[in-house]
Amino acid sequence: MRGIFSVLVENKDGVLSAISGLFARRGFNIDSLAVGTTDQRDISSMTIVSTGDERTISQIEKQLNKKVDVIKVRRLDETRTVELEMLLIKVAYSATNRAALIELCSVMGAKIMHVSPKYMIIEMASDPESIEDFIMLCKPFGILETQRTGTIAMAKK
Amino acid sequence: MNGAEAMVRCLQEEGVTTIFGIPGVAIAPFYEAIYNQDSIRHILVRQEQAAGHAASGYARISRRPGVCVTSSGPGATNLITALATAYADSIPVVAITGQVNSSLLGRDVFQEADMRGATSSFVKYSYLVKDVDDIPRVFREAFYIANTGRKGPVLIDIPCDVQAQKLEKAFSYPENVDIRGYKPTARGNKSQMDKVIETINKSMKPLICAGGGVILGNSETEIRSFCEKFNIPLVSTMMGIGVMPKKHPLYFGMLGNNGKPYANRAVSGADLLIIVGARVADRAVPKPDALEQRLKVIHIDVDSAEIGKNLGPTIPLVGDAKLIFRELLNADIHIDTENWIRTLEEFKKNTVDTRVFSEKLVNPMTLVTTLSEKMDDDGIYVADVGQNQLWSADNYVMKNGRFLTTGGMGTMGYSIPASIGAKYAAPDKQVVTVVGDGAFQMSMYELGTIAVNRLPMKLIVVKNRYLGLVREHQEKVYQGHYSGVALYDYPKYDKLAESYDMEYFHVDSNDALPEALDRFLSCDKAALMVCDVDSSDKTK
Numbered sequence: 001m002r003g004i005f006s007v008l009v010e011n012k013d014g015v016l017s018a019i020s021g022l023f024a025r026r027g028f029n030i031d032s033l034a035v036g037t038t039d040q041r042d043i044s045s046m047t048i049v050s051t052g053d054e055r056t057i058s059q060i061e062k063q064l065n066k067k068v069d070v071i072k073v074r075r076l077d078e079t080r081t082v083e084l085e086m087l088l089i090k091v092a093y094s095a096t097n098r099a100a101l102i103e104l105c106s107v108m109g110a111k112i113m114h115v116s117p118k119y120m121i122i123e124m125a126s127d128p129e130s131i132e133d134f135i136m137l138c139k140p141f142g143i144l145e146t147q148r149t150g151t152i153a154m155a156k157k
Numbered sequence: 158m159n160g161a162e163a164m165v166r167c168l169q170e171e172g173v174t175t176i177f178g179i180p181g182v183a184i185a186p187f188y189e190a191i192y193n194q195d196s197i198r199h200i201l202v203r204q205e206q207a208a209g210h211a212a213s214g215y216a217r218i219s220r221r222p223g224v225c226v227t228s229s230g231p232g233a234t235n236l237i238t239a240l241a242t243a244y245a246d247s248i249p250v251v252a253i254t255g256q257v258n259s260s261l262l263g264r265d266v267f268q269e270a271d272m273r274g275a276t277s278s279f280v281k282y283s284y285l286v287k288d289v290d291d292i293p294r295v296f297r298e299a300f301y302i303a304n305t306g307r308k309g310p311v312l313i314d315i316p317c318d319v320q321a322q323k324l325e326k327a328f329s330y331p332e333n334v335d336i337r338g339y340k341p342t343a344r345g346n347k348s349q350m351d352k353v354i355e356t357i358n359k360s361m362k363p364l365i366c367a368g369g370g371v372i373l374g375n376s377e378t379e380i381r382s383f384c385e386k387f388n389i390p391l392v393s394t395m396m397g398i399g400v401m402p403k404k405h406p407l408y409f410g411m412l413g414n415n416g417k418p419y420a421n422r423a424v425s426g427a428d429l430l431i432i433v434g435a436r437v438a439d440r441a442v443p444k445p446d447a448l449e450q451r452l453k454v455i456h457i458d459v460d461s462a463e464i465g466k467n468l469g470p471t472i473p474l475v476g477d478a479k480l481i482f483r484e485l486l487n488a489d490i491h492i493d494t495e496n497w498i499r500t501l502e503e504f505k506k507n508t509v510d511t512r513v514f515s516e517k518l519v520n521p522m523t524l525v526t527t528l529s530e531k532m533d534d535d536g537i538y539v540a541d542v543g544q545n546q547l548w549s550a551d552n553y554v555m556k557n558g559r560f561l562t563t564g565g566m567g568t569m570g571y572s573i574p575a576s577i578g579a580k581y582a583a584p585d586k587q588v589v590t591v592v593g594d595g596a597f598q599m600s601m602y603e604l605g606t607i608a609v610n611r612l613p614m615k616l617i618v619v620k621n622r623y624l625g626l627v628r629e630h631q632e633k634v635y636q637g638h639y640s641g642v643a644l645y646d647y648p649k650y651d652k653l654a655e656s657y658d659m660e661y662f663h664v665d666s667n668d669a670l671p672e673a674l675d676r677f678l679s680c681d682k683a684a685l686m687v688c689d690v691d692s693s694d695k696t697k
């Protein structure tokens with residue numbers, strides 16, 4: 001199963017490594033990790049997505065809670081959560097499929113950020129599943145490079 | 158006031174009177190501040206690992222955090238094994254390590270070691286102090302974190318220049334601690350509490366399994382009273398030895414791999430297991446998953462992450478054992494356990510030990526029994542690691558004393574320095590150390606500390622001329638291919654004792670044992686007793 005954690009931590013040095021170290025040491029997966037500051041300067045927010053059985057996911061929650069620099073851990077319910085991820089993708093095109101690529105972007109709500117004679121850099125912000133779909137649909141054109149930010153998430157209530 | 162003086166002030170504010178350590182240039186300002194005061198005594202050990210273990214022994218007996226100090230680099234890295242040991246056993250220790258000047262951090266200069274990084278999985282929390290005015294807050298928090306919730310070691314790494322800097326603000330020791338991410342739970346949740354009481358009331362064959370957390374939470378009295386009031390039997394883990402006197406009618410021994418067969422049969426026979434302050438680690442319960450299918454489990458621990466880590470669905474109760482059992486004592490519980498207790502007594506009576514011990518030399522079981530019976534009622538028995546640890550745990554006759562050992566990490570060489578710490582915490586109590594000939598040689602440098610400070614330590618070396626526990630394993634699993642385990646006849650213990658001004662005793666038969674022990678225990682000064690044990694004697 002998938003566990004999405006929204007974690008508020010002290011914005012101090014060493015905290016990110018303490019958290020990632022915890023995952024490494026206990027053999028927990030990190031599928032995605034996104035870190036940023038919050039509206040309070042001394043607090044950072046992390047969204048961590050992991051997979052594992054129920055015992056593992058609940059251990060992750062407890063072990064995160066145990067960390068002194070972790071202020072709050074929320075395990076988000078997938079069905080009541082807005083998830084967002086950013087993608088930058090460099091896709092090759094030719095004269096014959098150029099229109100098809102532009103069409104795909106507009107259907108999927110992706111934005112073309114840069115066009116050069118051989119490739120385009122496309123940006124997309126969406127839920128992780130749509131991002132996956134979009135990457136798959138880009139494959140036939142030829143993907144030159146991708147960058148993803150990792151998921152950020154917020155509970156609907 | 159400079160940083161170092163502030164550090165000393167903080168220790169005084171915490172009521173610290175004894176610290177263990179070894180100086181170096183990176184911690185020199187602190188040692189200068191120690192020199193200029195007289196309420197804190199510094200005990201110079203001979204290797205930094207011993208400073209950590211001594212702080213641990215001190216903490217366990219004084220029931221307050223123990224403090225150790227080292228320099229930077231190798232001095233600090235030498236401490237890591239002791240921190241890992243304290244962490245595994247949840248012992249409150251505050252470790253202060255000197256660090257290179259803050260302007261040089263991260264440049265790999267002489268004797269720089271990244272201590273926060275190196276210890277990250279062995280400490281409960283760590284600080285690198287960069288601002289001298291943070292010292293009071295950091296110390297206040299460090300002692301608080303070490304000694305609350307699930308206890309454990311906390312590291313304060315402090316650059317040399319920060320120790321030497323003048324404080325900008327006037328020194329003030331914070332009264333309260335406010336760490337927003339750290340609020341240990343003390344009281345049990347009310348509805349969980351009700352569920353626990355209801356479950357106990359439904360049970361016919363309840364059993365308490367007490368771990369080291371009971372002792373760390375100072376809750377022995379409460380748990381004993383609870384068992385007595387409701388007639389509930391108790392078994393313990395190795396770290397829980399001492400929760401009940403051995404001869405208590407409701408005590409059914411240590412469970413686990415190396416425990417009493419009747420304690421394990423009690424676990425198999427129970428319909429409700431109440432685990433308190435124990436990790437349910439592999440050495441105590443080899444197949445925890447099999448347990449949970451059979452019986453109901455209530456798991457009480459200060460550390461919520463401990464619950465359900467090794468054992469599946471249980472009734473969790475997070476909180477401080479002392480408070481919880483105080484409440485449970487007044488709960489509406491009425492169960493009849495007469496028959497169950499009778500069954501357990503039967504188990505106990507019908508257990509026969511089929512092990513054969515060499516009759517020519519000292520029987521290690523007899524040694525432990527005779528020794529612990531002869532010890533003062535409130536004496537402290539410190540056991541090392543190896544075969545001797547298992548014989549100690551199995552045969553120690555707990556009266557009103559303490560049994561110290563490392564169950565979590567099983568660090569050879571723990572016992573001698575931990576005993577030194579224990580002795581400083583309770584100078585009037587008898588402290589006896591039982592150690593194998595292998596571990597003795599890993600820690601015998603501490604005879605220097607014992608001699609210089611004229612500590613009347615009582616050390617017993619169980620001499621089987623081998624790294625016995627590994628030898629036993631090689632005998633069983635590798636057809637007696639003894640690989641890297643022979644110690645032979647060194648050192649010459651009589652000469653060693655003489656060179657450190659210790660009384661020396663040598664026992665090589667059961668017959669000579671009682672009288673030798675009497676003389677040994679009544680020595681005014683430090684004494685070393687070597688007991689010859691056959692290398693083929695087994696723990697199982």
Ligand SMILES: Cc1ncc(C[n+]2csc(CCOP(=O)(O)OP(=O)(O)O)c2C)c(N)n1
Pocket residue numbers: 542543544545546567568569570592593594595596597619621623624625626627
């Ligand atoms: C520091 C450390 N190194 C290695 C081990 C592995 N080990 C466990 S028991 C043991 C043998 C201990 O020998 P000794 O101290 O003579 O005790 P005995 O088993 O003979 O009673 C060893 C090497 C350990 N527990 N700790």
Ligand SMILES: [Mg+2]
Pocket residue numbers: 543593594595619620621622623624625
């Ligand atoms: Mg030995």
